[in-house]
Amino acid sequence: MTILNELGAERVPTWLATTTNPPLTADIIAKIVNNLILIFIVSLLVIVVIVVTIAVCIVRFYRQKNEIRESATGPRTRFRKRDKVLFYGRKMLRKVRSISAATGKKKKMISKLTKKFLQMKKDHLPTQLHVLEPAAEYLQEDVSNVPDQRLPPEVAYMLQSIRMFGVFERPLFLELCKHMQTLHLSAGQFLFRIGDADENFYVVQSGRLNVFITESDSSTVTLKVVKEGDSIASLLSFTDVLTGHPQPYKTVSAQALEESIVLKLPVAAFQEVFEQYPETFVRVIQIIMVRLHRVTFTALHQHLGLSSELVTAPRRKSVAFNSSPAKRGGGAHTNVGSYEENNRTPDLLDSDYTGQSQGNAGFSDGSQQPGVVRKRFTAPIMIGASMSAPVLRHGGGSSASLGQGMENTYPLSTTDEDMDEAMSTAIEAFRMNLGLEDDTLVKDIIHIRDIPAGAYLTKEDSHQDSGLVYNLSGLMAVTQRDGDREILMYHAYSGEFVGALNVLTGEPSVFTVRAKHYTRVAVMPTSAFYSIMSKKPKVVLHVAHIVVKRLSPFVRQIDFAMDWSFVESGRAMYRQGDDSDCTYIILTGRLRSVITRRDGKKQLVGEYSRGDLVGVVETLTCTPRSTTVMAVRDTEIAKLPEGLLNAIKLKYPIVVTRLINLLGHRILGSWQQSSSIASSSAAIENQPSHVNFCTVAVVAVTEDVPLSAFTYELIHSLSAIGTSLRLTSDYMKKVLGSSILESANEYKLNSWCAQQEDKHRIVLYQCDTAMTVWTQRCIRQADCILIVGMGDGEPEVGKAEKLLEHLAVRTQRELVLLHREGGDRPQNTAAWLNARSWCSSHHHLQCPKKMFTKKARHSDYYVKLIRTEPNVHSDFSRLARWLTGTSVGLVLGGGGARGAAHVGMIKSIQEAGIPIDMVGGVSIGAFMGALWCSERNVTTMTQKAREWSKKMTQWWRQILDLTYPATSMFSGAGFNQTIKETISDIQIEDLWLPYFTITTDITSSSMRIHTHGSLWRYVRSSMTIAGVFPPLCDPKDGHLLIDGCYVNNVPGLFFFV
Structure with a gap:
């Protein structure tokens, strides 16, 4: 109830x-x-x-x-404490491969089931770049043996040993070999000795010979030991015989060390051939002068520090013209003195120089009188099939030659009779020294110029055409730069010529020529000289004799010791483990160094191009070869034997210091590179990244690529760096004839292409759209191949592109994607690269709209463009600098809030006219660098950096991001969101500029370099301060990444890896 x-x-x-x-x-x-x-x-x-x-x-x-069971079996064994610790310690430290593998399988299974249950899809994820190692052929030499059965063994030996004969067509070479003789030497017998006539080429077919020099005290020094297949010859002696000035052996002798068979070819045999084929004769002389320029004057000076030792200072000659103002300017034999004390001397290379109330301080025409308007000289431009003037190129400096377009109003006190006498003296001097019968060819092309004291005629490494200069009166000092000081080579007195070597080779000047006193000279422009040479080829001999007679006896000894060899594409120059008995200097072509590890894996060490010294470390340290060096393409090399280096060290001990310095830099550089590579990812290790190319081939992916416009824009940008040349099939047929691409003209085409490579800093080969004979020629000649496609097109492999995998397995290939100006940001780059595993890297180029117009297909449209100054900030200039090894890299270090200064620094760099070609960063530098690479606009970058900085200082964001401090104070979710909103969810390979960032991998305790993948993730990882934000998981391998400043705060070295 x-x-x-x-x-x-x-x-x-x-x-x-x-x-x-x-x-x-x-x-x-x-x-x-x-x-x-x-x-x-x-x-x-x-x-x-x-x-x-x-x-x-x-x-x-x-x-x-x-207990009942144990009592029945007896007492239990005691497990002592120390044994227990040892047991459990081993148990914890043992390897658990099988368990980890099983765990991994379980994790994958759970992950698969989870994704299937939650219906997760990967459609929204961007395409990931698959980094692959280079093909095996890329690092492997060609060991196939295909001898030429059509040539007798003796002829093959001669052809292989003396590469200079490669410029001859086969019938001409066989004609030469009719004069060849075979000599049999017993041990101890002399092949030649001091006093014998130096007028033969020798090639050792079997046995060994010792080539040595005899000093004034009767002591002997071995230059080289000649083995089977090597040659004994001096190209300078070859020039002497052809010019009619043969010389006997003065210090060099050759003696057989064992029974030997030697092939002998008299130099006189060449004279008969040259009478019939003067074009070949001109090319041979140019080859000799190019070798003298690159090996003797450039390589030996740069690497061994030899300067004044290479030339002979002449005695002072009589004054050829006494009415010159130089007579009143001071004695002609006044010492040059120091070349560093006067930093404001007038420079005739600078068009904006003005003297003290004297107008332009260039060369003044001697016939100039007050009130008379002087006429500028303009020589006709000649393009020949086999001997084109070096002035015909896209130059990096002023295009005016020393005798063209330079005027001076310097007051002269000479009369018309004086100038007429000076002109008569100059014409007679040129006629006699060029070996001409009359003055018809020279009297209208020579100009008289007056040079004020201290003015430069030409500067070292200058591409300006100074022509052939004859000193009428006065004194000129010829110097060469060695570090920060200038070394006097010799004085050029009245009656002497200057600039003969540059006229013959077309190379940049190796000397600086400056007027010590007021000097009057006569100038023959290079184009005018080549015009005479086309009519009278023998003038080349006389100009070559002007160069040769200036050389010291020491240079002739060097010339006997050096060999000129040829390495076919894919062949090994030497192999790992071989004896180190010589050093090599690259004349043309490209070499690749590869090391084989103990596990049999091959790794790329480096690449070498024209002018580099190869194998010097092993030669100086007398150790076996540490790497295998092979030819990327057909390569010509000069070989410096070990005996020659020892002879140089004995004669000039100062060279030892230079060699020690060179050796130290090589060892230190290899150590830094190896340590950097060892600490980087496998992608950096295996992908080739070598630049400074001499020849570049350009291939289009599809026919809609404006390839001609692309090459014109690129050659325009290359012209600001050095002399460059663009070659197409139409141009070749126009210059060399319509049949030049036929197999019968193979030697002629090879010779002409080698000549252009000798004359220009870089040669651009534009391939045809189909795989024609010309396209195959371009690929064979190339140090690097540019594969050009449209960025907004489909990433399909073109027809010509597919054949590259078989034709150029060892050549570096680069992908270039073109984008229209004002278009969208690059996308889907990973798909392009995944379809082309043979590409080493990629380049995004924003192209002007004019490239895609119909007018751009015609060459006349770009004639005006070539004459304008290229924009150093354009993408084409960036690609040009990358090809020539002159790129400008920017590395931004860490520093937290101090990274805001990076914005102002980039703005100042742009205002100073300094381009930025590639960017790397760490911590806050990674964020700022990513902003610049994605925007390339200071205003936009500043706005985004300001907005992000404001978000980072908002307290409510920090409070909402707080978490239980198990691994960090903040969860990192808000931090991730701010970075992702600022730089967008894009891939690193889709940035306009090459970019990398550094992180610290706490899973493997190593440094990581990121050059592809999700941009915001790796930027966030590189900004992760330990204890403040949690580590970010690498989506590729699951490793945990934090701030890269813990391992390298300013990673500038990685631009050289």
Whole structure:
């Protein structure tokens, strides 16, 4: 009844409605609930007690059972504490490969099931770049042996040993070999000795010979030991014989060390051939002068520090013209003195130079009188099939030659009779020294110029055409730069010529020529000289004699010791483990150095191009070859034997210091590179990244690529760096004839292409759209191949592109994607690269709209463009600098909030006209660098950096991002969002500029370099301060990444890896 009263009348059924108990209240209901909870807890405790009691009973039962069993079997062996520690220690430190593998399989299975259950899709994820190692052929030499069975063994030996004969067509070379003789020498017999006529080429067919020099004290020094296949010859002696000035052996002798067979070819045999084929004759002389320029004057000077030792200072000659103002300017034999004390000397190479109230300080025309308007000289431009003037090129400096377009209003006190006499003297001097019968060819092309004291005629490494200069009166100092100081080579007095070597080779000047006193010279422009040479080829001999007679006897000894060899594409120059008996200088072509590890894996060490010294470390340290060096393409090399280096060290001990310095830099550089590569990722290790190319081939992916416009824009940008040349099939047929690409003209085409490579800093080969003969020629000649495609097109492999995998397996290939100006940001670059595993890297180029117009297909449209100054900030200039090894890299270090200064620094760099070609960064530098690479606009970059900085200083964001400090103070979710919103979710390979960032991998305790993948993730990883933000997981391998400043705060070295 009580319960019914508490429930209330309205809650009770009708049959109880007659009860009179009072209704329920809230307190009564609460008491009921509490009672129920108490009953539940007590019941639960009872159950727990019952379970525990049962468990204890079971345990006790089994313990008693075990004790009875142990008592029956005897006492248990004691497990001592130290044994227990040792046991568990080994257990924890043992390898668990099988367990980890099983765990990995379980994780993958769980991950797959989770994704399937949650219906996760990967459609929204961008395409990932698959980094592959280069093909095996890329690092492997060609060991196939295909001898030429059509040539007799003796002829093949001669052809292989003396590469200069390669410029001859085969019938001409066989004609030469008719004069070849075979000599049999016994041990100790002399092949030649001092006093014999130096007029033969020798090639050792079998045996060994010792070539040595005899000093003034009768002591002998070995220059080289000639082995089978090597030659004994001096190209300078070859020039002497052809010019009619043969010389006997003065210090050099050759003696057989064992029974030997030697092939002998008289130099006189060449004279008959040259009479019939003067073009070949001109090319041979140019080859000799190019070798003299690159090996003797350039390589030996740069690497060994030889300067004045290479030339002979002449005696002072009589003054050819006495009425010159130089006579009043001071004595002609006044010492040159120091070349560093006067830093404001007038420079004739600078068009903006003005003297002290004298107008332009260039060369003044001697016939100039007050009130007379002088006429500028403009020589006709000649393009020949086999002897084109070096002036015909896209120059990096002023295009005016020393005799063209330079005027001076310097007041002269000479009369017309004086100038007529000076012109007559100059014409007669040029006629006699060029070996001309009359002065018809020279009288209208020579100009008289007056040079003020201290003015430069030409500067070292200058591409300006100074022409052939004859000193009428005065004194000129010829110097060469060695570090920060200038070394006097010799004085050029009146009656002497200057610039003969540059006229013959077309190379940049190796000397600086400056007027010591007021000097009057006669100038023959290079184009005018080549015009005479096309009519009278023998003038080349006389100009070559002017160069040769200036050389010192020491240079002739060097010339005897050096060999000129040829290495076919894919062949090894030397192999790992070979004896180190010589050093090599690259004349043309490209070499690749590869090391084979103990596990048999090959690794790229480096590449070498024209002018580099190869193998010097092993030669100086007398150790076996540490790498295998092979030819990327057909390569010509000069070989410096070990004996020659020893002879140079004995004669000039100062060279030892230079060699020690060179050796130290090589060893230090290789150590830094190896340590950097060892600490980087496998992608950096295996992908080739070598630049400074001499020849570049350009291939289009599809026909809609504006290839001609692309090459014109690129050659325009290359012209600002050095002399460059663009070659197409149409141009070749126009210059060399329509049949030049036929197999019968193979030698002629090879010779002409080599000549252009000798004359120009870089040669650009534009391939045809199909795989024609010309396209194959371009690929064979190339140091690097540019594969050009449209960035907004489909990443399909073109037809000509597919054949590259078989034709150029060792040539570096680069992908170039063109984008229209004002278009969208690059996308889907990974798909392009995944379809072309043979490409080493890629370049995004934003092209002007004019490239895609119909007018751009015609060459006349770009004639005006070539004459304008290229924009150093354009993408084409960036590609040009990358090809020539002159790129400008920017590395931004860490520093937290101080990274805001990076914005102002980039702005200042741009205002100073300094381009930025590639960017790397760490921590805050990674963020700022990513902004610049994606925007390339200072204003936009500043706005985004400002907005991001404001977000990072908002307290409410930091409070919301706080978390339990198990690994960090903040969860990092807000930090991730701010970075992702600022730089977008793009891939590193889709940036406009090449970019990399550094992180610290705490999983493997190493440094990581990131050049592809998700941009915001790796930027966030590189900005992750340990303890503040949690590490970010690398989506590729699951490793944990934090701030890169812990391992390298300013990673500038990685631009050289």
